[in-house]
Amino acid sequence: MEYSKEFKAALSQLSSVEKDRLIFRLLRKDEILSKKLYFELIDEETVDQKRDAMEELIKEKVEYASKYISNQKYFIVLIRKISAQITEHVKVTTDKFGDISLNLLLINEILESNEKLSRQRFNDVYKLYLYIINKIVKALALTKKLDEDYWMEIDEYLSVAHEKITANIYLEKLFINNGIDFNWLNIERIPDHFDLIIKDIKNQGFLK
Structure with a gap:
């Protein structure tokens, strides 16, 4: 799926709190994405x-x-x-x-x-x-x-x-x-x- 410039711009304007909420909501719905991010960011x-x-x-x-x-x-x-x-x-x-x-x-x-x-x-x-x-x-x-x-x-x-x-x-x-x-x-x-x-x-x- 490709995202329009307008959509990307709208996302960039979200506050840090709103972005965090959105990220955690997505992670709760996508176990693989959650594990992937954990592996890339934290896993030793x-x-x-x-x-x-x-x-x-x-x-x-x-x-x-x-x-x-x-x-x-x-x-x-x-x-x-x-x-x-x-x-x-x-x-x-x-x-x-x-x-x-x-x-x-x-x-x-x-x-x-x-x-x-x-x-x-x-x-x-x-x-x-x-x-x-x-x-x-x-x-x-x-x-x-x-x-x-x-x-x-x-x-x-x-x-x-x-x-x-x-x-x-x-x-x-x-x-x-x-x-x-x-x-x-x-x-x-x-x-x-x-x-x-x-x-x-x-x-x-x-x-x-």
């Missing part, structure tokens, strides 16, 4: 420290969730809650690297349970597998826009993901059937026009 923890804490949280919560793999509906609910926490972390800290690394870590931790997953009926794990594929695709798209200084670290996550995905026959086949080339799990091999390729794949009815 750095982005790296918060990312490290998120990594531990992801490992801990996925380990707990893995107890419910046989109940796929509940398992996915738990995984989506973890994903929501990652999203909140990214919004609060503007952690572009973490947006990729934490989501890839989430996938890799889920696939630590490959043995349990392989014992489930394919129809039961289909939604989870499609969720994983879309997470990987999004991570690849974001990686192309990330500073190259981070590529080596992201490649490590992708390498682990590649190994775990190809160790799961049905997940591997679903990747292939949805048009995802495993060569792309190496940053230097992600096509320059990756977004267009994925758009075309989705237009053909895949990744859904």
Whole structure:
């Protein structure tokens, strides 16, 4: 949303007391904005420290969730809650690297349970597998826009993901059937026009 010059001028004319009231009213209605301002103005923890804490949280919560793999509906609910926490972390800290690394870590931790997953009926794990594929695709798209200084670290996550995905026959086949080339799990091999390729794949009815 763009603000007119008149609107900006009107805001600038508000008294300090009125501005404070307005700010606190907005903060009460927007928890993310409140946390973001707290992080930027007061919080002594750095982005790296918060990312490290998120990594531990992801490992801990996925380990707990893995107890419910046989109940796929509940398992996915738990995984989506973890994903929501990652999203909140990214919004609060503007952690572009973490947006990729934490989501890839989430996938890799889920696939630590490959043995349990392989014992489930394919129809039961289909939604989870499609969720994983879309997470990987999004991570690849974001990686192309990330500073190259981070590529080596992201490649490590992708390498682990590649190994775990190809160790799961049905997940591997679903990747292939949805048009995802495993060569792309190496940053230097992600096509320059990756977004267009994925758009075309989705237009053909895949990744859904």
